[in-house]
Amino acid sequence: MANRITLEVTRYNPAHDDKPHFETYEVPLRKEWVVLDALNYIKDHLDGSLSFRWSCRMGVCGSCGMMVNGVPKLTCATFLSDYAPGPLRVEPMKNFPVLRDLVVDTSDFLVKLGKSKPWIIRKVEKPLDEEYFQTPEQLESYKQFSMCINCLLCYAACPVYGLDPLFSGPAAIALAQRYNLDSRDEGASDRMDILSQHDGIWGCTFVGECTEVCPKHVDPAGAIQQYKLTATMEWVKSLILPRGAE
């Protein structure tokens, strides 16, 4: 294996650039290095002005999502040697406005996350000395959807979100479904009203790429389709049984 590899990295500074462009850097190629190590090498030794987000470097904080050769990846979990001999191209996550270099504006997601009402909704809360019993089976039923680290790779992979920024998106809907399925929650109908809309679950055309790129195997596509099935059943029920006859 050669001991150097070339990276083409997006650079963009709104203060003096009209649009993003690429710059090339050559970094050492070490077998234990991930793409993030290469970016840190560039920042520490070649060009201190390269801006990107990172934190835990173990795939749990969700900060370091970027496009690597056109595919959304966590750069802390993507090995450089997989791209040897290179060059490899590192770009900011697709479908988000680019703020600077590899940093995108994710504030839209935070808004959509809030809209999903991602908290336990109950008419009456239990007192602190009482447990909400939850069997391991009940835990299993929503556990997968609770593993989302909000890395937003799914939004970068979703063509619907790219074409229609009003779409709620995979992670926000999967999180709503996580709470819907939690045995302690009673807010499924609240969320249904919000999400069973054109920009909610019905915007999804099941491309399925969100599930493919998800580093935590959350399967947001599955969550959305299951939600659609539930929404359809609810609609059929509402035709047969009028509201209030529940």
Add this chain to the structure above:
Amino acid sequence: MINPTEYLPKSYHTRVSTYWWLTRWPYLKFILREASSVFVAWIVIVTLLQIQALSRGPADYAEFQNWLRNPLVLLLNVVSFFFVVFHAVTWFNLAPKAMAIRLRGNRLPNLAISGPNYIAWVVISAAVAWILLRG
């Protein structure tokens, strides 16, 4: 909760290309999958025309069969056949994703849902073929 930043930075909005679906194979596969419904609709139309021709008697039916032998129509039907198969296969493979059926706490494997669909497809197709080709 609200984020009070009012000074909006000048961010760059990358325009999504009209040809976004050609940039990666999974996207192309998705578009082909969606497009396959057009070919499914075509086969339905052909079938309806066939039934109509049948109901109008042997002369009309012979004309219909001639039409089917037209090279362009034949090509279109062959292409449509592949798309219909593609449509069915992708549909059967996606169906289990939408249904999370649990038995004793473990989720049923995908094959448990798609499998019966495939089997039914093969069995029904075989039955129809046998009825049609018998005579």
Add this chain to the structure above:
Amino acid sequence: MLDISSHDIVLVGGGGAGLRAAIAISETNPQLSVAVVSKVYPMRSHTVAAEGGAAGIHLADDTLDEHAYDTISGGDWLCDQDAVEAFVKEAPLELMRLEHWGCPWSREPDGHVAVRPFGGMKKTRTWFAADKTGFHILHTLFQTSLKYDAVTRYDEYFVTRLLVDDGRVQGVVALELTTGKIQAITAKAVILCTGGCGRVFRFTTNAAICTGDGMALAYRAGAPLKDMEFVQYHPTGLPFTGILITEAARAEGGYLLNKDGYRYLQDYKLGTPEPQPVLRTMELGPRDRLSQAFVHELEKGRTVEGPYGAVVNLDLRHLGAKTINTKLPFVRELCLKYEHIDPITQLIPVRPVVHYMMGGVHTDINGATPLPGLYAAGEVACVSINGANRLGSNSLPELLVFGARAGHAAATYAAEQKSTGRHLLAQAVDEEARLQDQFLQKSGGREPIADLREEMQKIMEQCAGIYRSGEALAGAAGKLHSLQERFQDIRLDDRGHLFNTELISALELSCMLDVAETMAESARQRTESRGAHQRTDYPERNDEKFLAHSVVYRDADGRPQVEYAPVTITRWPPAERVYGK
């Protein structure tokens, strides 16, 4: 560009402690407006990486006194026992509160919350959510906090200084990362929840963001730091990356083996090896003793020589695939990804890594610092409940208990405050000018940030490691001081305003240098060995002179001055720390 806004309470940091405090304030007094100012989006806070679990008595045969005793003895008697008593009492309630907020605690077949054994604890009391407890706690808190309209978030704002007027803290000055704008946020109380400072060392489980910012902010504003010499080394981190392999792996029954396949901990007064894990014995001993054992094995030449230095092996093979996949799935994922090793069939190479800071901003039992208006909670604070060595799974409940306490205390204090200082805006303007002059407008500058940072990390690793000596520490203090001087000549490639992460790195480095100096000086002056602070020149514990907290202030020349304050002893007089029985 300067903007000014006003809230009742400002929280610096949006991790477990910060979010818990925000919720506590909103529930106590919904009229108070709360600002959560974090340099990253809250779900990126380092709480997310905690794995093993959170301790709180749960089973019928467990008592508060036993949890308290385990904590106090684990801390080598440097813990303030009144704080520990309050902590062990409130911990189970906080954990149950999280359960009510949706935290997916792992369960017994009958639906009860499950608990697992953990290091240094005599009874089984650690609640867990598979092996991603911190992740689930943080996301539960963050998502629950979205319910409260009175909480305003300032995401990706880096606090550069505290506003102090009339002898009390009245807000913060923060740099908005996206635009470079300076935001002055005035408040009646400020709570620091900025976490630890592991990045002061070369080799750590900590994320990039753990740079001791809150500790430096308090220190520079005149609040003292406490017990800064006590740095916890977690016994099992992956080589090269330093990624954490949770203690839960040992709680489930993992063995630590040297190069001869021998469970070496039995040589270090940690008991005799049994096939099943025995509480407070062997691999379930306290973290400081396990890390020290590694150093001894290394000196004896019995460690394994790996490509990144010496390691020992963590053996999980006998646990079986089912246990590993249900109880330790994240551990397996990390090993496969970063070491290309499957713990079901292979040994995991591990070594001690810096993990947690027992020391921090000095607070009382309610999170209040001696500086009026300034509170602190979580890893940034030192109450102290962890003393000289923290037990695993005490840190997550610490965030919750003291996050809530500080929140309540700050809410009460804020409700009583009327006037604001007259000099706050002037201070904010000064701060903007300082950032311009010192960093952005300054040309020249020959010291690259990365070089200074690496030198600091190397110094700390060599001189303030698991075993320390007076000579090395004196040398470290001198070298760190010269790094502070070289920092004045820092070189920045990026002088822009927009998302300037290089400026943030420089600011973080200045915080780390301040914190490192306090750590080295406190360690140099404590001439005894206790818990995680081990001196080769003073190998014994000295209760006569050092049953006391080291409290370090910044003097007029900017140098650390160490004093001593008594430890609060209520019902457990100092005794010998005994494990393995």
